[in-house]
Amino acid sequence: MGPAVEGRAVDKVAQRRSELAAAALETLAELGYARTGLRDIAARSEFSHGVLHYYFRDKVELITHCVREYKARCATRYDEAVATATTAEELVAGFLREQTATLTGEPRMHRLWYDLRNQSMFEPAFRADVAEIDLLLERMVGRVVSRYAELSGTRPRVSSTAFYAVLDGLFQQALLRQLAGDPEAAASLRAAVQEVLPQLVH
Amino acid sequence: MGPAVEGRAVDKVAQRRSELAAAALETLAELGYARTGLRDIAARSEFSHGVLHYYFRDKVELITHCVREYKARCATRYDEAVATATTAEELVAGFLREQTATLTGEPRMHRLWYDLRNQSMFEPAFRADVAEIDLLLERMVGRVVSRYAELSGTRPRVSSTAFYAVLDGLFQQALLRQLAGDPEAAASLRAAVQEVLPQLVH
DNA sequence: CCCGCGTCTGGACGACCGTCAAGACTTTCT
C-alpha cells in the first residue's frame, strides 16, 4: 500500500524530485543544455537513469522543474543588501559586492540560466517558466533601484524593465569574460555598473 | 588533375563552402544549436550529408565557418545610418528604424547569435570567434555613439564597451518578447532605447 | 509468514548522432 499519511507521501516524492532536480541543475550548469543527457544527470545523483521517468514524465518536465527550483534561489539575492543599507552608497556597495561575488562564485549557474533562457527562444515549452523568472529578476532589480532612489533622494530615470535589461546586458558581458578566463572580468563589471548606474538614477 | 588555375579552384571550393555554410546558418537559426544535426543542414542544401565532411573537417569547423560568415553581415548594420545622418535626431531615428526592422525581420538569426554566444560559455572551441564578433559589434555601436555625440555636440558618458552591453541587454529582452509573440516588442524596445540613450549621452 | 505496493535497477528499443570509406559520376589534362 501507499504511505499511511498521504501528506508524508507527497513530501517524500517531492523531496526526491527535488533531489533529482538538484543533480540535474548541477549537470546542466556543467555541460550545458545541448550536451546534457538523462544518464549524465542520473550519474550525478545516487540513482540510475531509469528513476528519472518514475518521478518525471519526460525530459522537458524534469528541466522545467529544475528551472522552477532555481528561480527561488536567485530572485532574493540582493534583498538583504536592500534591507540593511542605510545610505545610497552603502546600497550600491552591497549590490556590487553581491554581484561580483556571484559572477566569480557561480559563473556556471549563470551561464545555465542564459542557456535556458535562450532555449526558450526555440522551445515554446520553456517560455512560460523563463518569462516568470525573468519577471522575478526584474522586480528584484526594481526593488534595488527604487530603494536607491529613496535613499539618495533622487528618482529613477528609466523604467525598471529597462533597468533590468541594462544590468543584465552588463552582467552577461562580464560573464562571457569571466568564463573565458579574464581575471579582470569582475573588476570591469564593477567599473561599468558604476559608470552606468549614476546616469540612470540622478 | 585539379583545376588548371589554382585561384579558380580555391574560389570554387570557397563558394561551395559558403553555400553549405548558408544552409547551416538557416538550419541553426530555425532549430537552434542543440537540435541541429548535419543531416538537417544537408537537407536544406542541394547535397547529401556526406559532402559536409568533404568541405569541412568536422562539425565544429562547419559551425565556426558559419559564424565567421554571419559576422560580416551583422557588423555593418548601422553604418549607413551613421554615414547619411546630418543631425543627431536623424541618426537616432535611423538607428531605431534599423534596430526594430532587424528585430521583427530576422529574429531567428538573432536568437542564433545569442545561442552560439552562449555555447561559447561551455565550448571553448567557439570562444575566439564569438569574442571577435562581439568586438566587431561593440565597435559598430561605438561608431554610432561617437557620431551621435559629434552631431549633438555632447559626449558619451560611458565607455563603448558598456554602451554595447547596455544596448545588447535591451535588444535581448525585446527579442525574447518578440519570439514569444508579443506584438509590442518592437515598440517597447524603441521606447526603452529612447529612454536610456539620452541618459548615457548628454 | 507472505502478499501487495511503492520504489528502483538495468537492459532493451528504435531513432538519431558525427564520422568515415568505398565507389559512382564529372571534369580536366595528356
Added chain:
DNA sequence: AGAAAGTCTTGACGGTCGTCCAGACGCGGG
C-alpha cells in the same frame, strides 16, 4: 580516347539519446 583528379552519394560504423518495461528489492499490513 584514356587516365587522373575532383566531387558527390550512399550506406555503414559505433555511440548516445529519450523512453519504456520486466523484474528485483524493501517494507508495512493482512
